[in-house]
Each structure stands twice: as C-alpha cells, then as structure tokens.
Amino acid sequence: xxxxxxxxxxxxxxxxxxxxxxxxxxxxxxxxxxxxxxxxxxxxxxxxxxxxxxxxxxxxxxxxxxxxxxxxxxxxxxxxxxxxxxxxxxxxxxxxxxxxxxxxxxxxxxxxxx
Amino acid sequence: xxxxxxxxxxxxxxxxxxxxxxxxxxxxxxxxxxxxxxxxxxxxxxxxxxxxxxxxxxxxxxxxxxxxxxxxxxxxxxxxxxxxxxxxxxxxxxxxxxxxxxxxxxxxxxxxxxx
Numbered sequence: 001x002x003x004x005x006x007x008x009x010x011x012x013x014x015x016x017x018x019x020x021x022x023x024x025x026x027x028x029x030x031x032x033x034x035x036x037x038x039x040x041x042x043x044x045x046x047x048x049x050x051x052x053x054x055x056x057x058x059x060x061x062x063x064x065x066x067x068x069x070x071x072x073x074x075x076x077x078x079x080x081x082x083x084x085x086x087x088x089x090x091x092x093x094x095x096x097x098x099x100x101x102x103x104x105x106x107x108x109x110x111x112x113x114x
Numbered sequence: 115x116x117x118x119x120x121x122x123x124x125x126x127x128x129x130x131x132x133x134x135x136x137x138x139x140x141x142x143x144x145x146x147x148x149x150x151x152x153x154x155x156x157x158x159x160x161x162x163x164x165x166x167x168x169x170x171x172x173x174x175x176x177x178x179x180x181x182x183x184x185x186x187x188x189x190x191x192x193x194x195x196x197x198x199x200x201x202x203x204x205x206x207x208x209x210x211x212x213x214x215x216x217x218x219x220x221x222x223x224x225x226x227x228x229x
Contacts, residue, residue, distance in 0.1 A: 056214050092157070
C-alpha cells in the first residue's frame, strides 16, 4: 500500500470556524509533511514531523496547528483563518526526512475560507 | 526570491517526439534534484532524481541531465505519450542537511502531449 489519504477532499469554512484536516499513511514512514499550494504556485512546505516530533515549522502562523497523534496520522488544526489561506493543502510522507527518501503525496484538501 | 525556476509555464509536444523540460537553480548549496509529476486532482508523484555527483540519470523513457556549472537541469521524455500530459515540478535540496533537507519546488511546467 503506497497510498497517502487525506480527508476531507474539499472544505469550506468561515473565518471564525475551527476545523481539522486529516492525513493517514500505512507505509511505516517516519516523516510526514504538510504543504500549502496556491494556484499556479509551487508547493510550499509548512511543517515536518520526524518520528512523531515536530522537526520543521516554516514560520507558519499560529492559526495553523499541526498534530501527529501517532506514526500513521497527521492532523492540521485550523482556527480563525483568513481568506488568503484558501489553497490546496497537501500531506506527504517518506521513510525518513532526507530528500533521498521519496515523498509520497496525498491528493490534497481544497480549502476555501469565506 | 525564487531559488528554483521553471521558466516555461507550458510545453506542447506531439506524441512520439521528445519532451524537454528545463529547470534552473540559484542556490549553490543544492546538490540533490528531483522531478515530480502531478495530474489534476492528485498529489505530486516522484518521477526521477539526480545527485550532483552525476550529470545524468536514466529511468526508462525519462532522463534527467544536470549541468552544475550552469546550475541547470533538464528532464527528457522519449518518446512522449499522451499519458505524460501533466504538470512537472522540479525540486532541489541540500544533502548536507542545510535548511533541514527541505525540498524547494519550482512553479511547474504544464506538458501537453498531443496524439
């Protein structure tokens, strides 16, 4: 199984809502990632977890809160978002954090903030 | 400041011909390069990689060439097939662990292979 699943596929939320994005992999990967991608832009790294510990936070605003409850799951908690946060949020996983380990991406969650 | 640049937003090629996608980088610390392919409504999929100790890596129809002095790499697809139509992202990283191994992506090139 080389699949990374993400739920939901689409999410519309108001600026006062609290919601969560979920990501799951069963490949035994120990590194998991959140990326944000705006239209016609490259994926931008937000967070990296390595062995369930936060390894990288790319100066992401605190309205985005990641969580890694176990080695298979990665959540992204959203609160008080702004319309400019509307984007495709991609989750990825790899055996390790080094770039020589292939990153497997999920299909993404399309987020719209109204 | 874009450290990885893909200057062609789109490329159109006839089936059976060669597709050449280009990528330039500015950060001299980058020593590992990857190409990802992305279909609509799917996440990016790893295609091929190359480390700076090589100047060429081949995998089936896909070959990546690296010119370190020019800070340029290219992806060749031969022969091109309609199923290759997708957005192709170039990405780069620093194997010494600088920037914590983060992948820096280019903006992507939309390849269309016409039957």
